[in-house]
Amino acid sequence: MKVKSILENYVFVLPAVTIITIFYIIPFIWVFQLGFFEWDGITSTKIFVGLANFKEILTDGNWWQSLWNASYITLIALTFQNILAFLLALACDREIRLKNFYRVIFFIPPVLSEVVVGMIWRFVINDIDGANLINRALIGMGLGNLAHHWLSDPKIALTTVAIVHCWKGFGWGFLIFLAGLQTIPSQLYEAARVDGANAWHSFKNITLPLMIPVIVLVAILTVLGTMQIFVLIISLVGGEFAGHTSVPVLRILASMRGSSRFGYACAQSITFGLILVVISFIQYRFSKKARQA
Amino acid sequence: MSRGVFFKILSLVSLAFVILGCGGPAENKNAITVWHWMTDREPAFQELAKRYEAKTGIRVSFELYAPSDAYSRKVRAAAQGSTLPDIFGILGEKSDFASFVKAGHVLDLTPYMEAGDGSLKNRFFNNALAVNIFNKDNSYGAKPGIYGVPLDVMTIQMVYNKKLLKDLGSNPDKPPVNFQELLDIGKKLKGKDTQGFVSGWGELWMIDCFANNYAFNIMGKDKVLATIRGEVPYTDPDWIQVLDLFRQLAESGFLASGIVTMVNKTAEQLFANEKAVFAFNGSWCVNVYKGMNPDLNYGVILPPKVSDKYPMTIWGGAGSSLMVNANSKKKEDAVKFLDWLTAKEQQAYLAEATNNLPANKECLKDIPQALANFTKGMDSSTHPFVWGVSEFPAVIDALDKGIQSIIIGEKTAEAVAREVQKIKARELSKRK
Numbered sequence: 001m002k003v004k005s006i007l008e009n010y011v012f013v014l015p016a017v018t019i020i021t022i023f024y025i026i027p028f029i030w031v032f033q034l035g036f037f038e039w040d041g042i043t044s045t046k047i048f049v050g051l052a053n054f055k056e057i058l059t060d061g062n063w064w065q066s067l068w069n070a071s072y073i074t075l076i077a078l079t080f081q082n083i084l085a086f087l088l089a090l091a092c093d094r095e096i097r098l099k100n101f102y103r104v105i106f107f108i109p110p111v112l113s114e115v116v117v118g119m120i121w122r123f124v125i126n127d128i129d130g131a132n133l134i135n136r137a138l139i140g141m142g143l144g145n146l147a148h149h150w151l152s153d154p155k156i157a158l159t160t161v162a163i164v165h166c167w168k169g170f171g172w173g174f175l176i177f178l179a180g181l182q183t184i185p186s187q188l189y190e191a192a193r194v195d196g197a198n199a200w201h202s203f204k205n206i207t208l209p210l211m212i213p214v215i216v217l218v219a220i221l222t223v224l225g226t227m228q229i230f231v232l233i234i235s236l237v238g239g240e241f242a243g244h245t246s247v248p249v250l251r252i253l254a255s256m257r258g259s260s261r262f263g264y265a266c267a268q269s270i271t272f273g274l275i276l277v278v279i280s281f282i283q284y285r286f287s288k289k290a291r292q293a
Numbered sequence: 294m295s296r297g298v299f300f301k302i303l304s305l306v307s308l309a310f311v312i313l314g315c316g317g318p319a320e321n322k323n324a325i326t327v328w329h330w331m332t333d334r335e336p337a338f339q340e341l342a343k344r345y346e347a348k349t350g351i352r353v354s355f356e357l358y359a360p361s362d363a364y365s366r367k368v369r370a371a372a373q374g375s376t377l378p379d380i381f382g383i384l385g386e387k388s389d390f391a392s393f394v395k396a397g398h399v400l401d402l403t404p405y406m407e408a409g410d411g412s413l414k415n416r417f418f419n420n421a422l423a424v425n426i427f428n429k430d431n432s433y434g435a436k437p438g439i440y441g442v443p444l445d446v447m448t449i450q451m452v453y454n455k456k457l458l459k460d461l462g463s464n465p466d467k468p469p470v471n472f473q474e475l476l477d478i479g480k481k482l483k484g485k486d487t488q489g490f491v492s493g494w495g496e497l498w499m500i501d502c503f504a505n506n507y508a509f510n511i512m513g514k515d516k517v518l519a520t521i522r523g524e525v526p527y528t529d530p531d532w533i534q535v536l537d538l539f540r541q542l543a544e545s546g547f548l549a550s551g552i553v554t555m556v557n558k559t560a561e562q563l564f565a566n567e568k569a570v571f572a573f574n575g576s577w578c579v580n581v582y583k584g585m586n587p588d589l590n591y592g593v594i595l596p597p598k599v600s601d602k603y604p605m606t607i608w609g610g611a612g613s614s615l616m617v618n619a620n621s622k623k624k625e626d627a628v629k630f631l632d633w634l635t636a637k638e639q640q641a642y643l644a645e646a647t648n649n650l651p652a653n654k655e656c657l658k659d660i661p662q663a664l665a666n667f668t669k670g671m672d673s674s675t676h677p678f679v680w681g682v683s684e685f686p687a688v689i690d691a692l693d694k695g696i697q698s699i700i701i702g703e704k705t706a707e708a709v710a711r712e713v714q715k716i717k718a719r720e721l722s723k724r725k
Contacts, residue, residue, distance in 0.1 A: 127551020238495025
């Protein structure tokens, strides 16, 4: 009877275990294993190369450049995008007019496809002289010296990508921050007010500490989402543009499709995945300490 | 419902899923399945499939998977799982094509091509067929043979807007024939809203194509191929001259602003809307321009020469080819269908309906004039697939990105040449 009961329990978890094994665990093991092979992705011949692919990554300047580029975009998203999202969430958490309208408006960019966002912004800030709407507006306002080739100037192309990415992504942070703010009991603010606390004190001593788990969640999601950016770059600047807008996923794609080096691409994926895990772990530890403090 | 009954139902459902999941893809046993990526040709293919079924009783199922990137991934995945359709195309480099051949996925069509008096083989342009051939002792290690049937051909050339050229004070019937004339046009364009030259140079392969045209013109085919084999360095003065052309074009004002991040669709829109005098584009653009601006009056030229020592050579040959799955049970029917599809009548229909150059040379006289202009470049065409050697992808990547850097004034031709040669040396050392 007991055996039957145990078997029944296993049967109930079997579908979930099967799905996770087939779609997550096996592919992960396969990718990990392929990282040690040279393989073109088509033939059945795979040549075992040991750690050669990983050693090559260490000396692959394009790869590290792409990581730096993705980190730069992530840094801007972590600060500019999330601060903006937090401030807007704070504003919409109050009793202001049209707050539902703002909520909808702020959430439109995240639901748009990255390809669409790239094409819209490409239309606005394309580098065809005379056709760039931002430049025309700047010139119209007498700020012609600020007009730029936003996408093809190597000094600002990556920043342009980062800003468009922030425009697209801040709505997610806004929603999560807003949900977090709404879970803070209003009695805490009322008690603080009775004790003579001003708005800044309430924010510093109530809002911020209670929002730390949410801030960490948004930060982790921002890092994971932004480091893996690539569709927006393709639709905005056509690709890696002399290496200035190169990011890890584009490099992995180049290894896989451009060079037909599936083994190397898998090694790059593993390295990239490990880096993301380490960053997320550091963020988690940091937040744990912050909460304890 | 008792727990026992629920347990039995759950077990049955799980079993059903397992059984269904282990099955192969649903297959229409009477139909020949063709996978393709050519969105613009889909209606014409469907019409031809109907005609073929009416004629032979054999149904042909054209399945469209677009864009080409997604198609390419699907074909690779199908090859890994041995679920390729009866007929398919291979997108990518010749080395990818060779991998499919070596893995036994592609039927050797040589016996069919040479049957009779070689009527199937002889109907195609030589360059169109050549891209599907692996010669004896090819560097890819593929078994020699003909492995694909060309469906259409293409050439990549320069097109120019006759009205805009006239506005610049040039004779529209005498477009530039040498490189200096291009630079002079760039000078005339300074301060005007019109762009000089547009192309999808944000997509690296088009830069590669343009650079190769001039490499062939400046140093000749033998030296270009010697470079690929590693016998001539990229730091050779001829290569530096090729790279420096891009600096000259950029500094003269001939290149459109932002060309290094321009995708070809944008370039096509600018040219079709008469915002650019010149464009560098493939013969597929005839259909695109016709759709965007039916009244566009433009001419087609080879890129103007830098040197008279060697001829200007452009990329051309097979635009799209289809292969037969060597493991298909219907491979004989598939070959017969491709024979029918590339016969004169069907090719003329495809050319008319899709504005693509037919691979069958017998129906050239039936094609529209705009398209016929592109055929003039066929004699000057070559294709990386017929060179017999391939450059390392990492080297191509470095060369193309380096050219982008030259255009934006970030690097000199010499610096790019050194960087490319360094990568070439690294890749060559790996091969050893």
